[in-house]
Amino acid sequence: MPTSDSRAGVASVCAAALTFSGLVATGLLAAQPAAAADPVGYQNVRINEVTSSNNDTVELYNTGSTAVSLSGWKMSDDSFSPQSFTPSATMIPAGGFVTFDSPKGLGDSDKLVIYTAGGAVADRVEWAAGKAKPAMARCGGDGTGAWVTGTTAATFGAANASGCPTSVPSASRVRINEVTSDGSDTVELYNGGTSAVGIGSWKYVDSDTSHSPVSVSSSSPSATSVPAGGYVTFDSALGLGDNDSLFLTDGNGNSIDSVTWATGGAKPSDQRCANGTGWFQTSATATLGSANTCAGGGGGGQTGHLLGGGGSLTSGCTPEAPSGTGSGPAGTSAWPGGLDVTITDNVCAFTTSTGPEGRDVSGLAFDPANPSVLWAAKNKNWLYKLVKSNGKWVPDPSWSATGKQIRFAGGSGQPDSEGVTVGGNGHVYVTSERDNADNMVPKDTIMEFDPAATGSTLTPVHQWDMTSQFPQLDTGSKDDANLGFEGVGYVPDSWLTANGWTDPLTGAAYDPANYPLHGSGLYFAGLEWDGTLHVYGLNSDGTFTTFGTVSTGKASVMDVTFDAGTQRIVATCDNTCGETHTFLKVNAAGAIVPDVTYTNPAVMPVDNLEGFAIAPTSTCVNGSREAVWSDDGVYGFGSGSSSYGHALYSGTFPC
Numbered sequence: 137m138p139t140s141d142s143r144a145g146v147a148s149v150c151a152a153a154l155t156f157s158g159l160v161a162t163g164l165l166a167a168q169p170a171a172a173a174d175p176v177g178y179q180n181v182r183i184n185e186v187t188s189s190n191n192d193t194v195e196l197y198n199t200g201s202t203a204v205s206l207s208g209w210k211m212s213d214d215s216f217s218p219q220s221f222t223p224s225a226t227m228i229p230a231g232g233f234v235t236f237d238s239p240k241g242l243g244d245s246d247k248l249v250i251y252t253a254g255g256a257v258a259d260r261v262e263w264a265a266g267k268a269k270p271a272m273a274r275c276g277g278d279g280t281g282a283w284v285t286g287t288t289a290a291t292f293g294a295a296n297a298s299g300c301p302t303s304v305p306s307a308s309r310v311r312i313n314e315v316t317s318d319g320s321d322t323v324e325l326y327n328g329g330t331s332a333v334g335i336g337s338w339k340y341v342d343s344d345t346s347h348s349p350v351s352v353s354s355s356s357p358s359a360t361s362v363p364a365g366g367y368v369t370f371d372s373a374l375g376l377g378d379n380d381s382l383f384l385t386d387g388n389g390n391s392i393d394s395v396t397w398a399t400g401g402a403k404p405s406d407q408r409c410a411n412g413t414g415w416f417q418t419s420a421t422a423t424l425g426s427a428n429t430c431a432g433g434g435g436g437g438q439t440g441h442l443l444g445g446g447g448s449l450t451s452g453c454t455p456e457a458p459s460g461t462g463s464g465p466a467g468t469s470a471w472p473g474g475l476d477v478t479i480t481d482n483v484c485a486f487t488t489s490t491g492p493e494g495r496d497v498s499g500l501a502f503d504p505a506n507p508s509v510l511w512a513a514k515n516k517n518w519l520y521k522l523v524k525s526n527g528k529w530v531p532d533p534s535w536s537a538t539g540k541q542i543r544f545a546g547g548s549g550q551p552d553s554e555g556v557t558v559g560g561n562g563h564v565y566v567t568s569e570r571d572n573a574d575n576m577v578p579k580d581t582i583m584e585f586d587p588a589a590t591g592s593t594l595t596p597v598h599q600w601d602m603t604s605q606f607p608q609l610d611t612g613s614k615d616d617a618n619l620g621f622e623g624v625g626y627v628p629d630s631w632l633t634a635n636g637w638t639d640p641l642t643g644a645a646y647d648p649a650n651y652p653l654h655g656s657g658l659y660f661a662g663l664e665w666d667g668t669l670h671v672y673g674l675n676s677d678g679t680f681t682t683f684g685t686v687s688t689g690k691a692s693v694m695d696v697t698f699d700a701g702t703q704r705i706v707a708t709c710d711n712t713c714g715e716t717h718t719f720l721k722v723n724a725a726g727a728i729v730p731d732v733t734y735t736n737p738a739v740m741p742v743d744n745l746e747g748f749a750i751a752p753t754s755t756c757v758n759g760s761r762e763a764v765w766s767d768d769g770v771y772g773f774g775s776g777s778s779s780y781g782h783a784l785y786s787g788t789f790p791c
Contacts, residue, residue: 175205176443176476178252179396181228182279183259185299187290188268192242194221195235195292196250198228199279202474202788203758206234208253214262216240218251224293229758230474235292242268245389249345257343257381259396264388272391275300275308276413282308283391306333310362311412312384312393316422317376317402324369324424325352325384327362328412335368336360337387342374343396349385350374369424376402417475418738442739443476445778447483453494455781456769458743464714464735465689471737473763474788479772480528480764481784488539490550490572491516497766497783499556499566499623499695500747507752510764512784513556513566517542517549519594521587529764529784540592542566542585545599549573551583554746555623555695560656563587563597565674567661569609569620578609580620582659582674600672600680602661609665621670622746623662625696627705632658635703638726640671640684645726651681658683662693662707669696669707669720669728688718689730694746701753701761701791704731708748710768715745736765737787741779744768750789760788 180200187193194211198204207226210218221236228234242248246268249260261283263272271290274281278295282304291299309329316322323340327333339349353360355370362368376382381396395416397406405422407429423429449455484494496515503509510529512520519542521535531537542551551568552575559565564585571579580603583596602621603609609616629648639646648654654673661670667690673681688707695708704719705728715736723729736745747766755761765785772779 175252176478177202177204177474178256178258180204180279181206181250181258182274182394183248183250183261184233184278185271185273185290185292185296186242186248186261186263186268187271187292188242188244188246188263189270192238193235193290193292194238194248195233196223196228197233197274197279198230200230200474200476202476202760203227203229203232209258210251210253211238212249212251213238213240213242214247215243218249227758230760233293244269247389256379257345257396259381259394260383261391261394262383262385262389264390267390271299273299275304282311282393284308306331307386307392309333310335310392311408312382312395313367313412314405314407314422314424314428315376315382315395315397315402315416316405316424317378317380317397318404321372321376322369322422322424323372323382324367325362326367326408326412327364330364332361332363334361335386338384338392339387340372340374340382340384342372342376342383343381344374344377347374367425378403442479442779444479445483445772445780445782447781449781450484450487450494453484453487453492453770453781455771455775456493456495457771457774458711458769460744461711461742462691462713464709464716465718465730465733468714468716468733468735471734471787472790473737474760475737475739477737477739477785477787478527479779479782479784480786481782482528482530483781484770485530486514486518486520486539486770486783488514488516488518488541490541491518494781495770495783496768497770498554498746498768500749500764500766501556501558501564501625501697502749502751503558503562504700504752505558505562507755510749511556511558511564512747512766513553514539515552515554515768516572517551517553519553519556519564519566519585529786535587536592540594542583542594543596544568544571544579544581544583545596547593547595549579551579551581552618555621555625555662557624557626557659557697559584559626559659560628565624565626565659567621567624569622569664570614570617575614576612576617578603578606578617578620580606580609580661582621582624582661582672584674598674598676598678600674600678602670602672602680602682605670605682606663606665619665620663621661622664623693623695623697623708625660625662625698625705626657627660627698628657630656631698631700631703632722635722636726637722637728641681651675653677653679654681660686660696660698660705662688662696664692664694667692667707667709667713669693669705686720686728687730688720689733690716690718695748697749699750701750701789706748706750708746710745711742715740715742717748740765740785740787741767741771741773743771745785753791756791759791761791763787763789
């Protein structure tokens, strides 16, 4: 759907505007030129355990949701320059461990710094005499807990809990609890213990290895102790960068705590969620000197990156700001996949003769039979077959390097193509909500195209017109006509029968044999007008069977997909409903109902992100698979940002 004020009527159904992370994409990664060589998610890799006896072994732990390559990484201590090391594995899986022996040895009182291949400091730890014997380990949570000297044998390659003391020393109850890098560059410490802790001799330093540590007491405002259950804040005398770290040590040089964030991660604030104990995430509101609210933040783990983008806008490519922002349904959950997101198309890649502005990419669908193919519908009657090239989704040149134009049955009109799905027969099904050649009148149709058909223009093999079912859209207003079928998803009969779906037409268990012309599944079309799903059997003779509607609990629906991995139907809504995805199941009564609703990764812009697709589980690597979003307005974070002019974003979703 073209982004316009036609959303106003729908948005009014939603609550007040969603408060979201104010992440800034302008100049992504520019603060650190070497960052291009840094792998996505490197800030999630933390030193988790170290010993300065015997083999001088180091353990790394990945707090993130995606695997991270350690290829080319180096380490240094307080006396030697960065050296290559040989890890037990070159990829560290999500929630996994990798160990290595220090190539130069580690002293009884020493420092360990871990660098990515691009030279970024991923993490560091320091210890005084005897503190790394038998081992220093993070206790109270792998990758996030306080540094404590173990009381038993080291636990390399496994969780630290068994090697941790039964109680954590008082000093180790002090944690970095919140950081900002928006100009004030403020640090908040929190004491989770039952007694005050003196910090007059404590020091901090950022990731710039040329900087010397600065004492907390010499910073402003000066602080010498943290009360039990209380907070201390101070402004960093070193400043804090947009892509930086903060390391805190006691007066003897023992590491207390650390945090690393990616571009924009500490703007407005990076906070522990839950307060004092959890992982860091970006929050839309700073809460310095009080408990963290984590408002508008992302899911657990370290703060995510938005990577990629850039390029020059071509003449006539005019991204359009999002409209219709509203709140999501109650009880939403944080994105369950990785927090890192990559811009995964070329700038202004979808300009066409009917849409030279290069926007309006809407529906997305992976091909179940060939998951290396991603189908995309562009509103102004275009269909794209996309494949990966150098990490980006680009038009498949063997099909059409510029996409194919689609028509209504008979070869006429300009379908306002919105949703796309792949049927059980391998054909591509596209929804249209109106004819752009006559955009005052609704034309809610589902069209079936044979992707093997030759030529630059495709006409439907079959077409089903449901316009008469939606008289509320036929008011003579182009805005109302533009609130029809926004998405469509093919749902196999096998899932409906295995889960005991009750056929609304018979009141009994759904029996596909009752509908001999419909093929092997039903089609769920999402209506933007009210967020309902309309269920159809599409018959081979051009007729259709209407099976009624399904409530999604949302004010609107922009895309629909069936995910075999989770065994759920997924209804997506853009910023109109808080950038959310509702997964629907069949309940014990045989009805299709909402199960869980997830927000997008916090690092993503709040835009008209109308398309959403999850790759099949056959593509899973290290417990994750790709998720892709499309931006209807290619607006990103707005003019001047690296994401401006791009339509596709790629992240990860659990297998």
